[in-house]
Each structure stands twice: as C-alpha cells, then as structure tokens.
Amino acid sequence: MAYFIRKDENEFTATGAASGAWNTEEQHIAPMMGLMTHLTELDHVRRDTEGVMLPGRINVEILGTLSFDAFHIETEVVRPGRTIELVEAVCIQNGRPTVRMRTWFMASADTASIAGTAFASIPGPTEQALPALGTDWGGGYVQSITGFRQQSEPGRGIAWWRTDTPLIEGETVSNLAYFMSLLDMANGVVVREDPRKVAYPNLDLTAHFFQLPDGPWLGTETHVSFGASGIGETHSVIHDASGPIGTCSQILTIRRRG
Template identity: 25%
Template sequence: MPSFFTLSGFELIPAPHARGPWAPDMLHGRLLGGLLARAIEREHGTDELRPARLTVDLYRSSKLVPLTVSTEPVRDGRRIRVADASVTGPDGTIARASCVMLRPGSHPPGTAWTPEPWDVPSPDELGEPNPREGGGMPTFEMWRIGEGNGDWNGEQRRRVWMREAQPLVEDEPLSPFVRVALAADLASPIAHWSTRGLNYINADYTINLSRMPEGDVLGLEAGGHLSADGIASGHCVLYDLSGPLGYINTIALANRRLR
C-alpha cells in the first residue's frame, strides 16, 4: 500500500490520500500525531525508557503541503525523559507534542481496581473489516463491535478494532509507539459521535500508556463524553489483543464538514 508521506531531504511530502474527512484539501490530523511520535522516538527514544505519555495539540489545519518536524529535549533524568516536537508547514507551525518517557522497574505490591476484561469478539471472529463510509481509499482497517456492526448513529457505547493499512513514511515500518499515535486521533469520533453523526473536530489528544502494544491490531472503547457550548471532552480505553494498555483523552470543538 502507498505511504502517506515520502521524504525529500528534510521535508515530508503528503500523498493525496493523506487528506482528512473535514475538507478535500485538508491533511488528516491523525497523521500529524504519527509524525510527531515518529520524530520524538527517532531522536530521543532509547531501549531503557518507555513512552508513557504523549500529548498532541492540533491547533492549526494544514493543506496537503510539504512539512518538516523538529524536536527539542526538555528534561533528561535517570528515570524520566521529556521531549517536545512540532510540525511546521509553509504558513508556520501547525501542531506540537510533548512526550514523557519513563524507566520501567520492579512492580510494587498491592492490587488497584481495574475494569472488567474487555469481552468482545476479535477481528478474526468479526470477519472482514467494515467498508469505509463514502467509499474512497481506506487508510486503515476498522471493525465496529456491537449489534449491526456497531451502527454509530445510535446512542450505544462505541467500540472498534483498527489496523493500519499503509506506512506513515515511505519504506519505514510502523513502530508500536507510532501505531498508537496514529490510532489515538480516533478517540475523538468514538467518544463524540452522536445520533446526528460527527460534529466535533479534534483539538488535542493525550495518550497515557502503561505498556507498548503487542501486534498490529488496536482496540478503542468509548469511556465517556461531556459537552457544552460547542466544546466536547471525552476519553477512550486503549486495547490490544492481550488486554487494556492505556487511556486516550480528547478535547474537540463543534465544526461543520466541508466535504
């Protein structure tokens, strides 16, 4: 499958299918999160420190134009490392991220409350992925979970499995961290979708991870939605086939679709 970006020197050139759902010439916001995670991991990641939190601010939309990504170290301690990153286009900076990496160690005693296990069918049990609404090239595979393949126009709790269908950058395999960053933008539609469809555009998301995912399939389950005066707050639980691994929180703003 074709990648979303190709490298030309320091610039990342988006492919036509890198567009998002809000306008025909608008870059998909989830790809910005992927680029930010990729840069932080490549320039600041180590085998001794594990990404535990990534916050992505999507404060400016971008057309399908060449982009550059830069990073900056913030803190480098024995048990913690913090790094920032930003994505810049011809008109300036369009998104930024902050990442906290922690050193794993021995697990403390005691048992904390956790939710019941996620008892849902696996992608293999569900069969073929759901077709993309409106047609066009699918940029990831998705299985809606629930009655009627999880029809999103009801008021039920939304649950999905998803798997990336193509590379982020040409000739580069997706790391587990980048895979999570790409998937995390889906927390917004999963948490904020209503009986009238999706009417909120994502402004940010924060991923909190207890571990890295195993395999290439990720699950998201809506954990809550609150909204007032056109501003929505929501969160999702993040899973792989082995169980829960983290949470995603999102803030979104009421928005009208242009395509």
C-alpha cells in the first residue's frame, strides 16, 4: 500500500498508511511533505529541462490538520529566474489551504574541490532496524517506518530510519522527495517528554540541503528544546550514508495532556 493514490494531475487521496501519530484520524504531515516536494520538482523540470538548478531550501508551513478527504495541490512560481527560482506549492482540502511549501532552486556549479562541512559524522545505519524505530508512537505512518535510535539524554540523540512504502501508487519519485517524506519524523525520534503526557506538534519544517540526499537511509543528530512559555524547537543535522548533508528545524507548540 502506498501513502497516496493519484486521482488526476493534481488531485490525490491518502491511504491508511499515512495516518498520524498525534491523531490516527488525521494524516501524518511527513508523507504530504514528500508528495509536495515531488510535485514541486515535476513543475520545476518543465522549465529547467537541462537540470541547471538544484533545490537548496524547503520551507513548510502547516496551516491546519489534514483529514482523509480528497485534496489537490497547486503550484506557482513566486520568483522566476535563470539562476534562482522560488516555487510555492499549496495543498487545498475542502476549500481551504492546509499546507504551504516554498522551495528555493539555485544554480548548480562545480565546487567539488572545496566541498566539506564542519558537522560531525554519526555512526552509520545497521541491520538491527526495528518497526517504528522501537518507539511507542501509533498511526499507520509511523508503523510503516523501520529504523533505530540512540538517545543519550532527554531530547538528544541520533536515529536512522527508512521505509519501503511507496509515496504514490505506481510512481517513482526522487531521493529528495523520498527524504522529505521521512524528515518530519525528526520531531519524535528522540523525546524530551513522554508524548502521552505532553503534546508538542510542530507548526513548520525548514530544511536546508548543501548536498542532495542519496537513500534509502535518513539519519539525524537531533536536539529538542522546550522553552518556559509553551514554545519549543527540534533541530537536526541531516545525514545520508555519505555523511552530513543539511539541517532541519521545526518550531513546536507545547501542550500538557490530560
């Protein structure tokens, strides 16, 4: 079972595999981010047929919850250009925008001779993967993930995860779309507080890639911070099997449960 089924060029429905961790009656936002990345890339390729620009930053604003009703996604070029381009994708469900994604595409260049990063590497993925990374999170989406985590203290640790579930039934997607369909899990792979007692959903996700990912394993070194006034942040360094490739930040709204 895939996360989504395409109904026409821009209309889709989600399957039970996309059900959420905070509420199984809603979609998990992670697969939606992958789908919107895929459609953004398809839209961009129609203009950049030679592939001279690469996506470097993806910002997602979560405007509301996603039910399992049909939805469609609209794309628009906000800032056209030959060396940089900003593309916006908006998911519309039941007549209202629910998710907005903006992607910066930038001109590619040969900088291999000076490539490098100050981010430290983390231990690579192993074959000892567990369903749902061995977490207690529910929902079809989390259950479709396998991986493992090492938590050194509350809100700090590393994790690797992957999925064999297709993003869209019958379609092949890029490594970037695949990674983006996993990345929102960064807020949950290591926990600062028991999510049965404290809810901390993220309102956004911003990912910066200085190197495009190569699958199938996504790794993060993650730090979760809670402030004293109900606001938190999850910040992660993103890794693939080659090493660090970018960063991801998510703003959190913190709510005690019960």
